Amino acid sequence: MSEEGSIHIVDDDRAAREGLGFLLSSLGLEIRQHGSALDLLGTLGDQAEGCILADVRMPGMTGLELLDELKARNCPLPVIMITGHGDVPMAVRAMRSGAIDFFEKPVDGMALVDRIKEALSKSRQQADAARTAAALRERTQSLTARETEIARAVLAGRQNKQIADALGISLKTVEIHRHNVMDKMGASSAADLVRLLVAAGWADS
Structure with missing residues (x-):
C-alpha cells in the first residue's frame, strides 16, 4: 500500500x-x-x-x-x-x-x-x-502521578504557588516537578506546555 x-x-x-x-x-x-x-x-x-x-x-x-x-x-x-x-x-x-x-x-x-x-x-x-497526538500521549504516560497533577494544574492556568497550596507541598517541590514535566514533554515555556497537553487530548479529558 x-x-x-x-x-x-x-x-x-x-x-x-x-x-x-x-x-x-x-x-x-x-x-x-x-x-x-x-x-x-x-x-x-x-x-x-x-x-x-x-x-x-x-x-x-x-x-x-x-x-x-x-x-x-x-x-x-x-x-x-x-x-x-x-x-x-x-x-x-x-x-x-x-x-x-x-x-x-x-x-x-x-x-x-x-x-x-x-x-x-x-x-x-x-x-x-x-x-503527533499519539506521540504526545506517549510522553504524558511517562509522567509520574505527581507530575501529572502539576501538569493538569498548569493546563488549568494555576501558578506555582497556587499549585503548592492546593497540593500541600512546597513551592520548591512544585518547581522541580514542573521542570521535569517541561523536560519530558519537550516544552520550552508554560504556553508551549499547554499547547502540547491540548494536542495530546488533555483538554477533552
Missing part, C-alpha cells in the same frame, strides 16, 4: 470504476477498485491516509450505508459520493452524514481531480495531527 495513501473507488459498475481509475492515475497514488461496499470494508484495514469515492446506489450496501459504517469504525478517510441522475437528494443526505462532496454522473473529471487533491491534503494533515 502506498505510504501516501490510496484512492479507493467503490462502484458496482466495472466500466465506471475503471474509467475513474484511469482518470485519477495521474495523481501518482495507488488506485484501489472495489466492486461493492463490503469489498472495501473487508480490505480497508486501518489506513490513515487517502480518500474514498463511493457510488450512492449499490447492491448489498448503499453508499449511504457505507458512510454510516465508516463513521462507526472511525475511519479517517474523507469520502466523496458519486451519484447518478436523480440521486442528488441522497447525495445531499450523505454530505449531512459526513461526506465532503458529491459529483453527479457524468463526472467533471478536472473538478473531481481538484477536489480529490484537496481531500488528500486534508487526509495527510489529519494523519500528521493524529501521529
Whole structure:
C-alpha cells in the first residue's frame, strides 16, 4: 500500500470504476477498485491516509450505508459520493452524514481531480495531527502521578504557588516537578506546555 495513501473507488459498475481509475492515475497514488461496499470494508484495514469515492446506489450496501459504517469504525478517510441522475437528494443526505462532496454522473473529471487533491491534503494533515497526538500521549504516560497533577494544574492556568497550596507541598517541590514535566514533554515555556497537553487530548479529558 502506498505510504501516501490510496484512492479507493467503490462502484458496482466495472466500466465506471475503471474509467475513474484511469482518470485519477495521474495523481501518482495507488488506485484501489472495489466492486461493492463490503469489498472495501473487508480490505480497508486501518489506513490513515487517502480518500474514498463511493457510488450512492449499490447492491448489498448503499453508499449511504457505507458512510454510516465508516463513521462507526472511525475511519479517517474523507469520502466523496458519486451519484447518478436523480440521486442528488441522497447525495445531499450523505454530505449531512459526513461526506465532503458529491459529483453527479457524468463526472467533471478536472473538478473531481481538484477536489480529490484537496481531500488528500486534508487526509495527510489529519494523519500528521493524529501521529503527533499519539506521540504526545506517549510522553504524558511517562509522567509520574505527581507530575501529572502539576501538569493538569498548569493546563488549568494555576501558578506555582497556587499549585503548592492546593497540593500541600512546597513551592520548591512544585518547581522541580514542573521542570521535569517541561523536560519530558519537550516544552520550552508554560504556553508551549499547554499547547502540547491540548494536542495530546488533555483538554477533552
